[in-house]
Amino acid sequence: MPRFAANLTLLYPELPFLDRFEAAASDGFRGVEYLFPYEWPAHELQTRLKDRHLTQVLFNLPPGDWAAGERGIGCLPDRVEEFRDGVGRALEYARALECTRLNCLAGVKPVGLDEGVARDTLVANLRWAAQQLAPAGITLTVEAINSRVDMPGFFLDTAEKTLDVLAAADEPNLALQYDLYHMQIMSGDLIRSLQRYLSFIGHIQFADNPGRHEPGTGEINFDRIFSALDEMGYSGWVSAEYHPSGATSASLSWLGASS
Ligand SMILES: O=C(O)C(=O)[C@H](O)CO
Ligand SMILES: [Mg+2]
Numbered sequence: 001m002p003r004f005a006a007n008l009t010l011l012y013p014e015l016p017f018l019d020r021f022e023a024a025a026s027d028g029f030r031g032v033e034y035l036f037p038y039e040w041p042a043h044e045l046q047t048r049l050k051d052r053h054l055t056q057v058l059f060n061l062p063p064g065d066w067a068a069g070e071r072g073i074g075c076l077p078d079r080v081e082e083f084r085d086g087v088g089r090a091l092e093y094a095r096a097l098e099c100t101r102l103n104c105l106a107g108v109k110p111v112g113l114d115e116g117v118a119r120d121t122l123v124a125n126l127r128w129a130a131q132q133l134a135p136a137g138i139t140l141t142v143e144a145i146n147s148r149v150d151m152p153g154f155f156l157d158t159a160e161k162t163l164d165v166l167a168a169a170d171e172p173n174l175a176l177q178y179d180l181y182h183m184q185i186m187s188g189d190l191i192r193s194l195q196r197y198l199s200f201i202g203h204i205q206f207a208d209n210p211g212r213h214e215p216g217t218g219e220i221n222f223d224r225i226f227s228a229l230d231e232m233g234y235s236g237w238v239s240a241e242y243h244p245s246g247a248t249s250a251s252l253s254w255l256g257a258s259s
Contacts, residue, residue, distance in 0.1 A: 005031035007241040025052035042096035062086035072105025130171035143177035175202025207242030214251040
């Protein structure tokens, strides 16, 4: 079965954030991720990881003003300096947390911004960021996020668009972040698309659809998909990034069934 990680931003909402590491370890997770580390001192996070022998699997580059609705600044031409500062900040945390994977959110394209300008900006930003991160052994993933339900206007909303941008940026430490929930909404045909894009995938996340809750609450056949990932030889992390429909520990029967 795949190596499962817990997304601590979405899982264990019943606990204060810093207590979620302990809870995830007690439930059997060996890896954790979360959206952003930046509001906590790195040493606080380090201690929680070390105490429970957890691997920090991934976190996102700074996304701009999240509270104001920004969802990344990678495609915004007037924010390049801020993007670069954010890469430096993420690198500091990644070093402290021994994290070898960062994710870049492309952002929502403002209506008036030319598509080609947004794409060129993103390609240049990704190339620059990948080059900064490579000496530290860090892979930069780029996630395709559905624009139908969760993030209207998100610039990269399909695996195909994301791969096109990655090919243009053309750096060896760039990879696709494949979130089964978003891809089910945008295209479906999950197993065939995982097979097709396997060599480009650097990280996988999941939630059932509709609802973005745990496996078994929607239409996705997770047993079949997890087996298929094994059959394909996928050896990376697979992170649970869902809103538990009740207490988090009670939502983990998929983990018990698979370990
Ligand atoms: O929304 C998702 O699926 C993510 O993984 C991002 O990190 C941010 O929202
Ligand atoms: Mg995701």
